[in-house]
Amino acid sequence: MADNIIRIEKVTKQFAGGAKAVDDAHFNVERGEFFSLLGPSGCGKTTLLRMIAGFEFPSEGEIYIDNQASSLIPAYQRPTNMVFQSYAIFPHLNVFDNIAYGLRKSGLSGGELKRRVNEALGMIKLDGFGARRGDQLSGGQRQRVALARALVKRPKVLLLDEPLGALDKKLREEMQIELRQLQKSVGITFVFVTHDQEEALSMSDRIAVMVKGKVLQIAPPQELYEAPGNVEVASFIGSINLIDVTVKSVGAGEAVLDGAGFGQLRARAIDDLKAGEKLVAAVRPEKLALVSSRPGSGSFVEGTVKASAYLGDRSHYHVFVKGRTTPIYVAAQNAERAMTGGFDTAKSVYVTWDWQSLILLRR
Amino acid sequence: MIFWDFFGLCMANGGNSHTGGVGCGRCQFLSRWRLARNRVVVRARKHLSVSSDHGGASPGFFDRLRAFYLRSDAAKGYVLLSPVMLTMIALLAAPLILLVLYSFWTQVGLKVDTNWTGDRYRELIEKQAYVDIFWRSIQMSGLVTLVTVGLAYPMAYFVAFGVKKNKFIWLILLTIPFWTSYLLRAFSWKIILGYNGVINSGLISLGAIQEPLSFLLYNQTAVVITLAHAYAAFAILPIYVSLEKIDRTLLEAAADLGDGAWARFWRVTFPLSLPGVIGAAVLIFVPTTGDYVTPALVGGPTGQMIANLIQIQFLKIGDWPLGSALAISAMAGVAILVMLFATALQLAVRRIR
Numbered sequence: 001m002a003d004n005i006i007r008i009e010k011v012t013k014q015f016a017g018g019a020k021a022v023d024d025a026h027f028n029v030e031r032g033e034f035f036s037l038l039g040p041s042g043c044g045k046t047t048l049l050r051m052i053a054g055f056e057f058p059s060e061g062e063i064y065i066d067n068q069a070s071s072l073i074p075a076y077q078r079p080t081n082m083v084f085q086s087y088a089i090f091p092h093l094n095v096f097d098n099i100a101y102g103l104r105k106s107g108l109s110g111g112e113l114k115r116r117v118n119e120a121l122g123m124i125k126l127d128g129f130g131a132r133r134g135d136q137l138s139g140g141q142r143q144r145v146a147l148a149r150a151l152v153k154r155p156k157v158l159l160l161d162e163p164l165g166a167l168d169k170k171l172r173e174e175m176q177i178e179l180r181q182l183q184k185s186v187g188i189t190f191v192f193v194t195h196d197q198e199e200a201l202s203m204s205d206r207i208a209v210m211v212k213g214k215v216l217q218i219a220p221p222q223e224l225y226e227a228p229g230n231v232e233v234a235s236f237i238g239s240i241n242l243i244d245v246t247v248k249s250v251g252a253g254e255a256v257l258d259g260a261g262f263g264q265l266r267a268r269a270i271d272d273l274k275a276g277e278k279l280v281a282a283v284r285p286e287k288l289a290l291v292s293s294r295p296g297s298g299s300f301v302e303g304t305v306k307a308s309a310y311l312g313d314r315s316h317y318h319v320f321v322k323g324r325t326t327p328i329y330v331a332a333q334n335a336e337r338a339m340t341g342g343f344d345t346a347k348s349v350y351v352t353w354d355w356q357s358l359i360l361l362r363r
Numbered sequence: 364m365i366f367w368d369f370f371g372l373c374m375a376n377g378g379n380s381h382t383g384g385v386g387c388g389r390c391q392f393l394s395r396w397r398l399a400r401n402r403v404v405v406r407a408r409k410h411l412s413v414s415s416d417h418g419g420a421s422p423g424f425f426d427r428l429r430a431f432y433l434r435s436d437a438a439k440g441y442v443l444l445s446p447v448m449l450t451m452i453a454l455l456a457a458p459l460i461l462l463v464l465y466s467f468w469t470q471v472g473l474k475v476d477t478n479w480t481g482d483r484y485r486e487l488i489e490k491q492a493y494v495d496i497f498w499r500s501i502q503m504s505g506l507v508t509l510v511t512v513g514l515a516y517p518m519a520y521f522v523a524f525g526v527k528k529n530k531f532i533w534l535i536l537l538t539i540p541f542w543t544s545y546l547l548r549a550f551s552w553k554i555i556l557g558y559n560g561v562i563n564s565g566l567i568s569l570g571a572i573q574e575p576l577s578f579l580l581y582n583q584t585a586v587v588i589t590l591a592h593a594y595a596a597f598a599i600l601p602i603y604v605s606l607e608k609i610d611r612t613l614l615e616a617a618a619d620l621g622d623g624a625w626a627r628f629w630r631v632t633f634p635l636s637l638p639g640v641i642g643a644a645v646l647i648f649v650p651t652t653g654d655y656v657t658p659a660l661v662g663g664p665t666g667q668m669i670a671n672l673i674q675i676q677f678l679k680i681g682d683w684p685l686g687s688a689l690a691i692s693a694m695a696g697v698a699i700l701v702m703l704f705a706t707a708l709q710l711a712v713r714r715i716r
Contacts, residue, residue, distance in 0.1 A: 054619075055615055055618070074618070076620075076621045076623055077621075081620065082615075082616070084612050084616060086612050088612040088613050088615065090613060090616070091613075091635070092631075092635055100716070101716075102620030104716060105622055149616075150619075153621070
C-alpha cells in the first residue's frame with residue numbers, strides 16, 4: 001500500500017439549503033506528492049480543501065490526515081497549513097512577524113525563532129525584507145510571504161487555494177516553476193487548488209478533476225489529457241472535438257465506427273465494446289492536420305474552412321464538415337516560416353489524423 | 364479668424380490626403396492659396412493687435428475664473444468646504460479666539476481690564492480646589508470612557524461577527540436611546556436611581572432592603588452610569604466599523620497557524636480594531652470631560668466636574684477671564700491626555716505579535 005498522507009473517504013458536504021458542494025469524494029493523496037484539485041469555479045474544490053484545512057466540516061465521511069481521523073479536529077490543531085487565495089497577510093505586522101506568527105504560537109522565541117524566519121525569508125528570496133509591512137509588498141512578494149508563513153511551520157500537508165490567481169501571466173509562470181522546485185526540495189505534500197488547467201498540468205504529479213461537486217477522474221497530467229476517462233473530463237481539460245459514433249464491428253484492439261459526417265472511422269478499442277453501441281469519439285485539435293489535396297490513405301474527412309485565427313506559433317481553424325452542426329476545431333503548428341498561406345476561409349480542405357489519436361469515450 | 368483656421372485645417376487635410384504627384388497642378392494651386400490665406404490672417408491679427416495663437420479675443424474674467432476652478436483641485440476643495448468652513452470660523456474659531464483673549468485679561472467689577480496678564484492661569488495652578496476638580500473630571504470621564512468602551516466592544520463585536528442578517532436593523536436598535544433628548548436621558552436616570560426611584564422601590568417591594576439606598580444618586584457613580592449610557596452609541600459605531608472592516612480570511616489564517624479563539628482575538632481582531640477603539644475613546648473622553656448637564660443633574664456636590672465650575676464662573680460669579688482660563692486649560696489638558704493615551708495604546712498594541 002502506498003504511503004497515503006491524506007485519505008478522503010466518502011466525504012460529502014452539504015451546505016444548509018444548498019446543493020451538495022462536495023459529493024461523495026473518495027481518494028488518497030500520497031506523501032510527498034504534488035496533488036491538484038482542478039475544476040471550474042463553484043465545483044467544490046475549495047470546499048474540499050477547506051475541509052482538509054479544518055475550516056469546514058464534512059456532512060458525511062471522514063478525512064484521515066497522516067492516519068488520524070481528522071474531519072472534526074479544528075484548523076488550529078491540524079498538521080496542515082494553508083496559502084490563501086488573498087494571501088491573508090496580517091496588515092498590522094511586518095514580514096518578519098507575519099512569518100513568525102505560527103512559530104510564536106508553537107512557543108519558539110529568541111535566536112531559534114530568528115534563525116527559522118530568516119531561513120524562510122531566504123527560501124522565498126526576500127532576505128532583508130523582514131521589517132517591511134504587508135502593504136509595502138507587491139502581489140508576488142505577498143504571495144511568497146504567505147508561502148513562507150505556511151511552510152515555516154513545517155506542515156505535513158501544505159494546502160494552496162489558487163495562490164497564483166491574482167498574479168499577472170509572466171509572474172504566474174515563474175512562480176509555477178518556483179513552486180514546483182520548492183515542493184521537490186522541501187519534500188512536503190502539496191494540495192493545490194486551481195481552475196487553470198495549464199497550471200495543474202504543468203505542476204502536478206496527479207490531478208483530480210472536479211465538476212459539480214464530484215471527483216470525475218484522478219490521474220497524472222499526461223493520462224488525464226491523452227486518455228480522459230469520460231466526456232466531461234475530456235471537454236474540461238483542453239479543447240476537444242467530439243464525434244457521435246456507433247460501433248460497427250470490433251476487431252483485435254481495434255474498432256470500426258460509423259460517425260456522423262465522417263463515414264467509417266477507426267479507433268483503438270476500449271473494454272467491453274459491442275457492435276451497435278453508441279459512443280463518443282474524441283480527438284484533440286492539435287492531433288489534426290489540414291491538407292489541401294485529398295490524401296491517398298489514412299483517416300481524413302473533407303470540409304470547408306469556416307474561420308481561422310493566426311496566433312503566431314500556431315493557427316486555429318474551424319472546419320465545417322457536412323453532416324455535423326458543430327465545426328471541427330483544428331490547431332495547426334506553424335512549424336515553418338511563411339509570410340502568406342495557411343488556409344483561407346471558404347476553402348475546401350481535408351482534415352487528417354492518425355487513427356490512434358481518436359479516443360473512445362462513453363457518455 | 365476661427366473660421367479661417369478651421370477652413371485651413373480642412374484644406375491641409377485635403378492637401379495631404381489627395382494622391383496627386385509632386386508639383387501637380389492642384390497642389391500648386393492649394394499651396395499658393397494657403398500662402399494668400401496666411402497673409403490675410405497675419406494682417407487681420409495685426410489689425411486687432413491680438414497675440415493669441417488661436418486668434419480669438421482674450422478670455423474674459425469669468426472665463427479665466429472658470430478655467431482656474433476647473434484646473435485647480437484645491438479650489439474645488441475649498442468651494443466644497445466653504446459652507447462648513449464659514450460656519451466653523453464664525454461659530455467656533457472666533458469664540459475660541461475671544462476665549463483665549465479673555466483668559467489673559469482681568470475682571471474688575473463689571474468691567475474687564477484688557478491689559479495682558481497671566482494671573483488667571485497662575486490662580487488656577489495655585490488654588491488646589493481648581494486642580495482637584497480638574498483631576499476629578501479627568502478621572503471620572505476616564506472611568507466613563509473605560510466603562511463605555513468595555514461594554515460597547517462586545518456589542519459591536521456581536522453585530523459585526525455574530526449577526527448574519529439584518530445588521531442594519533441591529534445598528535438602528537443600538538441607536539434607539541439617541542432618539543430622545545440628552546436631557547431626558549439624564550432625567551430618566553434620575554428616576555431610576557432616585558431615592559424613590561425604580562431601583563429603590565423595586566428592592567423594597569422585593570424585601571431586599573428596608574430603607575431606600577441613598578448612595579445611588581447625587582454622586583460620582585451616578586454621573587459615570589448616566590454618561591456611560593448616554594455615550595454608548597458613540598463607542599459602538601466606530602468599534603463596529605473597524606471590526607466589520609477586518610478581513611475574515613485573516614482570522615482563518617490565524618487559526619490555520621495554530622491560534623485558538625482567544626489567541627485569534629488577541630493577536631488579530633483586537634489590534635486591527637484599535638483605530639475604532641481609539642476613535643471611540645476620544646469621542647467619549649473629550650465631550651464627557653466637558654459635560655455639565657449630567658453632573659449638574661445627577662452629580663450632587665461630589666459629582667461636580669470642571670464644566671460646572673466654568674459655568675459658575677461665567678454665569679454666577681461673572682468672572683469671564685477666570686472662566687476662560689479654566690476652559691482653555693481644560694481643553695489643553697484634555698488634548699494632551701488624549702494624544703498621550705492614543706500614542707501609548709498604539710505602542711502597547713504594537714507589541715502584540
